[in-house]
Amino acid sequence: MSERHDGPRSATNGNGANGARKRSGLASLADEDFSVIDAIGGPRGVVESILPGVVFVVLFVATRDLHMTVMVSAAVAAVQVIVRLIQRQSVFGALTGVMAVAICLVWAWFSHDARNYYLPGFLVNTFWIVVLGVSLIARVPGIGVLVEFVRNPATDHLGDWLRAWRDDGPLLKAYMMVTGIWIAVFALRLGVQVPMYLTNHVGWLGTARLIMGVPMFAAAIWISWLIIATPLHRHRIAEERNS
Numbered sequence: 001m002s003e004r005h006d007g008p009r010s011a012t013n014g015n016g017a018n019g020a021r022k023r024s025g026l027a028s029l030a031d032e033d034f035s036v037i038d039a040i041g042g043p044r045g046v047v048e049s050i051l052p053g054v055v056f057v058v059l060f061v062a063t064r065d066l067h068m069t070v071m072v073s074a075a076v077a078a079v080q081v082i083v084r085l086i087q088r089q090s091v092f093g094a095l096t097g098v099m100a101v102a103i104c105l106v107w108a109w110f111s112h113d114a115r116n117y118y119l120p121g122f123l124v125n126t127f128w129i130v131v132l133g134v135s136l137i138a139r140v141p142g143i144g145v146l147v148e149f150v151r152n153p154a155t156d157h158l159g160d161w162l163r164a165w166r167d168d169g170p171l172l173k174a175y176m177m178v179t180g181i182w183i184a185v186f187a188l189r190l191g192v193q194v195p196m197y198l199t200n201h202v203g204w205l206g207t208a209r210l211i212m213g214v215p216m217f218a219a220a221i222w223i224s225w226l227i228i229a230t231p232l233h234r235h236r237i238a239e240e241r242n243s
Helices: 025-030 042-063 066-086 092-111 119-137 142-151 158-166 169-198 202-211 214-242
Strands: 012-015 021-023
Touching (some): 042 066, 042 214, 066 092, 142 169, 169 214, 202 214
Antiparallel strands (some): 012 021
16 A cells, blocks of 8 residues: 555544644544544655655656565655654554555565555455445444544443434434445545556556545545534534533
């Protein structure tokens, strides 16, 4: 993967106002003070997400030396974590990215095929299409489950927890719509990138992965927030009145 935004995430990133932890990924939709920049991990998070992928595609296209490309990309990812350790900053996000990149690099290395650097991303996107699709059929939208679990983790009485937000018609409709949007995002990635993989256009595949990574994720999560924000805010007000 050339970016870390292949699927939902629930990490935190840095400190917000009053020391509050800032969530990133789709979990940030649960925040009242939603920020696209925070959702994608901030400027540094964006750089850390895309840099190994940029190095991989540029170096491979320029040299066609897979082993050197893998080693340099791995070194770049490792340096990012080391720098955070030296600066005594949180390394959770960077470590997550390194693990994702490591899987892709190992796959490419042992298969002796640069295209396979991108294969794990296809599997991740397929997984989320299936999971979110099933959740829509069951009318328990996956994005709603994620957001509500972040807001109010269900430790017991799962049925009551589900009814608490599923009985809110406008909120359920918003979660269903947003879940459908994310299915479309993952399906579009596959529809564009798999043909490039099959025809061995590594340069174009890497470029498409970068464009359809962080930029598409940012656009999709912003649209998701626009759809969810009002019904979720009203739901919060109703919760406060009933508490």
